[in-house]
Amino acid sequence: MMKKQHKIDNDRRNFLKNSSLSMAGATILSGGTVNAIFSGKAHAVTESKTIVTAAHWGPLGVVVENGKAVKSGPAIEPALVNELQSVVPDQLYSETRVKYPMVRKGYLDGNKDTSLRGHDEWVRVSWEQAFDLVASEMKRVRTEGGAENIFGGSYGWKSSGSLHSSRTLLHRYLNATGGFVGHKGDYSTGAAQVIMPHVLGTIEVYEQQTSWETILESTDIIVLWSANPISTMRIAWTSTDQKGIEYFQKFKQTGKRIICIDPVRSESCDYLGAEWIPINTATDVPLMLGIAYTLVETQKHDLAFLKKYTKGYDKFEPYLLGKTDGQPKNAEWAANITGIPSEVIKQLAQDFSSKRTMLMAGWGMQRQRHGEQTHWMLVTLAAMLGQIGLAGGGFGLSYHYSNGGVPTATGGNLSSISGTLEENSSNTGQSWLTKAASISFPLARISDALLNPGKTIQYNGTEITYPDIKLIYWTGGNPLVHHQDTNLMVKAWQKPETIIVNEINWTPTARMADIVLPVTTSYERNDLTMSGDYSSLHIYPMKQVVEPQFEAKSDYDIFHELAKRAGVEEKFTEGKSEMAWLKSFYMDAFTAARQNRVVMPRFEKFWEENQPITFPVSEKAKKWVRYEPFRQDPLLNPLGTPSGKIEIFSDVIAKMNYDDCKGHPYWFEPEEFAGNVTEQYPLALVTPHPYYRLHSQLAHTSLRQKYTVNDREPVLIHPDDAKVRGIVDGDIVRIESPRGQVLAGAVVTDGVIKGTLALHEGAWYDPLDLGKSDKPLCKNGCPNVLTRDEGTSKLAQGNSPNTCIVQVEKFTGTPPEVTVFKQPKMVA
Ligand SMILES: Nc1nc2c(c(=O)[nH]1)N[C@H]1C(S)=C(S)[C@@H](COP(=O)(O)OP(=O)(O)OC[C@H]3O[C@@H](n4cnc5c(=O)[nH]c(N)nc54)[C@H](O)[C@@H]3O)O[C@H]1N2
Numbered sequence: 029m030m031k032k033q034h035k036i037d038n039d040r041r042n043f044l045k046n047s048s049l050s051m052a053g054a055t056i057l058s059g060g061t062v063n064a065i066f067s068g069k070a071h072a073v074t075e076s077k078t079i080v081t082a083a084h085w086g087p088l089g090v091v092v093e094n095g096k097a098v099k100s101g102p103a104i105e106p107a108l109v110n111e112l113q114s115v116v117p118d119q120l121y122s123e124t125r126v127k128y129p130m131v132r133k134g135y136l137d138g139n140k141d142t143s144l145r146g147h148d149e150w151v152r153v154s155w156e157q158a159f160d161l162v163a164s165e166m167k168r169v170r171t172e173g174g175a176e177n178i179f180g181g182s183y184g185w186k187s188s189g190s191l192h193s194s195r196t197l198l199h200r201y202l203n204a205t206g207g208f209v210g211h212k213g214d215y216s217t218g219a220a221q222v223i224m225p226h227v228l229g230t231i232e233v234y235e236q237q238t239s240w241e242t243i244l245e246s247t248d249i250i251v252l253w254s255a256n257p258i259s260t261m262r263i264a265w266t267s268t269d270q271k272g273i274e275y276f277q278k279f280k281q282t283g284k285r286i287i288c289i290d291p292v293r294s295e296s297c298d299y300l301g302a303e304w305i306p307i308n309t310a311t312d313v314p315l316m317l318g319i320a321y322t323l324v325e326t327q328k329h330d331l332a333f334l335k336k337y338t339k340g341y342d343k344f345e346p347y348l349l350g351k352t353d354g355q356p357k358n359a360e361w362a363a364n365i366t367g368i369p370s371e372v373i374k375q376l377a378q379d380f381s382s383k384r385t386m387l388m389a390g391w392g393m394q395r396q397r398h399g400e401q402t403h404w405m406l407v408t409l410a411a412m413l414g415q416i417g418l419a420g421g422g423f424g425l426s427y428h429y430s431n432g433g434v435p436t437a438t439g440g441n442l443s444s445i446s447g448t449l450e451e452n453s454s455n456t457g458q459s460w461l462t463k464a465a466s467i468s469f470p471l472a473r474i475s476d477a478l479l480n481p482g483k484t485i486q487y488n489g490t491e492i493t494y495p496d497i498k499l500i501y502w503t504g505g506n507p508l509v510h511h512q513d514t515n516l517m518v519k520a521w522q523k524p525e526t527i528i529v530n531e532i533n534w535t536p537t538a539r540m541a542d543i544v545l546p547v548t549t550s551y552e553r554n555d556l557t558m559s560g561d562y563s564s565l566h567i568y569p570m571k572q573v574v575e576p577q578f579e580a581k582s583d584y585d586i587f588h589e590l591a592k593r594a595g596v597e598e599k600f601t602e603g604k605s606e607m608a609w610l611k612s613f614y615m616d617a618f619t620a621a622r623q624n625r626v627v628m629p630r631f632e633k634f635w636e637e638n639q640p641i642t643f644p645v646s647e648k649a650k651k652w653v654r655y656e657p658f659r660q661d662p663l664l665n666p667l668g669t670p671s672g673k674i675e676i677f678s679d680v681i682a683k684m685n686y687d688d689c690k691g692h693p694y695w696f697e698p699e700e701f702a703g704n705v706t707e708q709y710p711l712a713l714v715t716p717h718p719y720y721r722l723h724s725q726l727a728h729t730s731l732r733q734k735y736t737v738n739d740r741e742p743v744l745i746h747p748d749d750a751k752v753r754g755i756v757d758g759d760i761v762r763i764e765s766p767r768g769q770v771l772a773g774a775v776v777t778d779g780v781i782k783g784t785l786a787l788h789e790g791a792w793y794d795p796l797d798l799g800k801s802d803k804p805l806c807k808n809g810c811p812n813v814l815t816r817d818e819g820t821s822k823l824a825q826g827n828s829p830n831t832c833i834v835q836v837e838k839f840t841g842t843p844p845e846v847t848v849f850k851q852p853k854m855v856a
C-alpha cells in the first residue's frame with residue numbers, strides 16, 4: 029500500500045510522449061528505431077530502440093540502448109498510471125537474480141539433514157551437472173516409487189505467456205515422464221469456487237460480468253464489498269486490458285454512489301471518493317444477515333423473485349428470523365458483531381431495495397475460516413433484493429479482477445501450450461484450473477499433506493487421502509511467501525527428500541530448495557498473450573527485449589533438455605521451435621477470428637510490426653446482462669444446480685452432514701477474529717493484496733521505496749491502537765500471533781478500522797535465525813508468518829489467512845537488516 033495512505037498519482041505520466049516510444053494514437057510503433065546519439069567525450073554511439081512486450085501488468089514499451097533495457101512504460105496508455113509498468117530494467121538487472129545453476133551444499137555432499145534448507149550455503153554447478161543431478165533424481169524417485177511421490181502442483185502466478193508458462197511446462201514434462209501429484213483449486217477463490225457451483229451451477233468467480241456499458245446506464249449504487257479494483261486491476265492473469273479502471277472513472281464522473289464495505293479505506297475508496305463503511309474483518313455474513321432481516325421486517329424482500337428463481341428460502345428464513353436458534357439476526361445483532369451502527373445497516377437495506385444496486389464482491393472476505401458463507405449469503409441477499417438478471421443490478425463476483433465487465437471483443441483467442449500433451453489449450457481466463465494431474469488434493473492443505481502422508485480429509489462430499497510426497501518441483505510460484513503459517517510450512521517443507529525450484533530470483537522459496545535453476549524473465553524470450561481475461565480485447569506481442577542474463581535459461585529450454593534425457597524429447601517439443609509454437613498459437617486465433625469475420629495480419633507481419641492487435645466490440649456485447657436469459661425464462665434457461673434455480677438451501681450440501689458448512693448460509697463464529705480476541709492477542713489481522721506488487725513479484729524492485737517504512741513492509745494501525753502502545757508513525761514494530769512474529773513499519777492511520785492491523789500479502793519471508801528458533805523473527809514483515817493454516821471448512825478446504833489475531837508492540841532493539849533481497853551465502 030502506501031506510506032501515509034498514499035495518494036494515487038492522478039496525472040497521466042506520459043511515458044509515450046517523453047520517450048522514444050512516442051508515436052501517434054493509442055498504440056505505438058516501434059522496432060528498429062535507431063537513434064545515434066553522440067556524447068561529448070568520445071564518439072560513443074548509442075543504439076536505441078523500443079520494443080513492445082507485455083506482462084501481467086499490461087502492454088509495455090521497453091527502451092533498449094546498446095543491448096541494455098534502460099526504461100519501460102505503457103505501450104498503450106492506461107486510464108490511470110500503473111507504476112508496475114515502469115520497472116522492467118529493475119527486474120532484469122536485480123541484485124536478487126539467480127545467476128547460475130546452484131545446489132545446496134549439504135544436498136550435494138549427500139547430507140540427509142533437510143533442516144539445513146534455508147540456511148545452508150550454495151554451490152555453483154554447471155548446467156551439465158545440474159541437468160545430470162535433476163534427471164537422475166527424477167529417475168530414482170520414479171523407479172523407487174511413482175507419480176504419487178512427485179508433487180508438481182506448483183501453484184503460482186509465474187509470468188504471462190502462451191508458451192513460456194512455467195507451470196504448464198513443468199506439467200508437460202512430468203506427464204511425459206509418468207505423471208505427478210497436482211492440486212485442486214487456488215488461493216484466490218478457494219472457498220467461493222467450491223460453494224458457488226452448488227448455489228449457482230457455475231464457479232461464478234471467473235465469469236464475465238454484466239457489461240460496464242449497462243452499469244453506467246442503469247446502476248444507481250455500486251457496492252465494493254471487500255473489493256479494491258483500483259489496486260487489483262493493475263494486473264490480470266493474461267495481461268491487463270486496462271479498461272476496468274477507466275469504467276470505474278466514468279462511473280465516478282456520473283456522480284452516482286459508490287460504497288466500500290471494508291476494514292481498510294482502500295485505494296479504490298480514496299480514489300473514487302466512495303463512502304467508506306468500516307467493518308470488522310470476517311463479519312460480512314452478520315452484516316448481510318442484518319440487511320436481510322431488515323428487508324423482511326420492512327417487507328422489502330422480493331417474494332415473487334424468491335419464489336420463481338430460488339429454492340429453499342423457506343428453510344433459510346426461520347434461521348434469519350431466529351426461529352430455529354432463538355437469535356433474530358436483526359440490525360442490532362449485526363451491529364454488535366460488525367462494528368457498523370444499526371441505523372447504517374437499516375439504511376443500507378432501504379437503499380439497496382429502492383435503488384438499482386450492483387453488489388460487486390471481491391474475494392478477501394472468503395479467504396478466511398467459513399469463507400464459503402460470505403458469497404453464499406451475498407447471493408442470497410441479492411436474491412432477496414430481486415435484481416439479479418436486470419440491467420445494472422444483482423451481484424458480480426469479478427468486477428475487481430482482470431477487468432470483469434469490460435465487454436467481450438469479437439476476434440480470436442490465442443491458444444497455448446498444454447500441460448497434458450493433448451492439443452493446445454486456451455490462453456484466457458482461469459487456465460490454471462485446467463486439470464493436468466491424476467492425483468490431487470486441495471492446494472491450501474499443502475503443509476498438512478506433506479506432514480501427514482496417508483491422512484484422509486473431507487472435501488466437498490468426497491474423501492481425499494494424502495499421497496507420500498518425496499520430491500517437490502516448483503516453477504513460477506512462491507509458496508514460502510504465499511502459504512499460511514510459514515513456520516509450519518518450513519517444518520513441512522523439510523519432509524521431502526528433494527526440492528527443485530526454477531526461479532528468476534532468490535525468493536524465499538528458492539532459498540529453501542536443494543537445487544535452483546536460473547530462469548529468464550519474460551523479457552528475455554519471445555511469447556504472446558491475450559489481454560483482459562474476460563474481454564479478450566487484444567493480442568499483445570511479448571517480444572524478447574534483451575539477451576538472457578548470466579546463465580539463465582527459459583523453463584521451456586530446461587524442460588526440453590530434461591525431457592530429452594528422459595527419452596521423451598519429441599513428445600515435449602513436437603519438433604517445434606519457439607517461433608513455430610508461437611505461430612501455431614497465433615494461427616488458432618487467426619482462424620477463429622476469420623470465422624468471426626475479423627481480419628488479423630499474417631503472423632510474420634504481426635511479429636515484424638511488433639504492435640498490439642485490438643479487436644472490435646459489438647453492440648450486443650456492450651448490452652450483455654448476466655443472468656438475463658435465466659430471468660426471462662428460468663425453465664428454458666435453468667441454472668446448472670440440481671433444482672435449476674438459485675439454491676438458498678442445498679440438499680447436496682446438507683447431505684454432506686458437515687458441522688462447518690450446513691444446508692443454507694449460516695454465521696459461524698471464527699476461532700480468531702475481532703469478536704474473538706484474547707488478552708495476549710487483542711487485535712485482528714487482515715492481509716489484502718498489495719498496490720505496488722503482484723503478490724511477491726516486483727518486491728525487489730525500486731517500487732519498494734514507495735511503500736516501505738524503515739525498509740519494512742508497512743502495517744496499517746489505527747491511531748487509538750497505536751497510542752495505547754506508544755507507537756508512532758514510522759516506528760518499527762513487532763507483530764506476534766500464536767504462530768509467529770514479524771517486524772513491520774508502522775503507518776498510523778484512521779484508514780483502518782480500530783482493533784485491526786492490515787499487513788499486505790506478498791512481503792518476502794526473511795527469517796532472522798532460521799534453524800535456531802522455533803519462531804524465527806521475520807525481519808521484513810511477511811504476513812503469513814502470523815496467519816492460520818486451516819481449511820475454510822470441510823467443503824472447500826480453502827485458505828483462511830484473514831481470520832487471525834495478533835498483538836503489536838514498538839520494537840526497541842537494534843533492528844536487524846533486511847537481507848532477503850541479496851544473494852544468499854555461497855561457497856567461495
Ligand atoms: N496472507 C495471505 N496470503 C495469500 C493471499 C492473501 O490474500 N493473504 N493471497 C493468495 C493468493 S490469492 C495468491 S494467487 C497467492 C499468490 O502466490 P504466488 O502466485 O506464488 O505469488 P507470486 O509472487 O506471483 O509468485 C510467482 C513466482 O514466480 C516467479 N516467476 C515469474 N515468472 C517466472 C517464469 O517464467 N518461470 C519461473 N520458473 N518462475 C517465474 C516469480 O519470480 C515469483 O517468485 O498468494 C496467496 N497468499
Ligand SMILES: Nc1nc2c(c(=O)[nH]1)N[C@H]1C(S)=C(S)[C@@H](COP(=O)(O)OP(=O)(O)OC[C@H]3O[C@@H](n4cnc5c(=O)[nH]c(N)nc54)[C@H](O)[C@@H]3O)O[C@H]1N2
Pocket residue numbers: 215216217253254255256259260261262263289290291292294307308309310311312390391392393428429714715716717718719720721722723790830
Ligand atoms: N496490484 C495487485 N493486483 C492484484 C494482485 C496483487 O497482488 N496486486 N493479486 C491478484 C490476485 S491473484 C487476486 S486473487 C486478486 C485478489 O482480489 P481480492 O481478493 O478481492 O483482494 P484483497 O486485497 O485480498 O481483498 C479486497 C479487499 O477486501 C478487504 N477485505 C479483506 N477481508 C475482508 C472482510 O472480511 N470483509 C470485508 N468487507 N472486506 C475485507 C481488503 O481490505 C481489501 O481492501 O487480486 C489480483 N490483483
Ligand SMILES: [Mo]
Pocket residue numbers: 215216217
Ligand atoms: Mo490470487
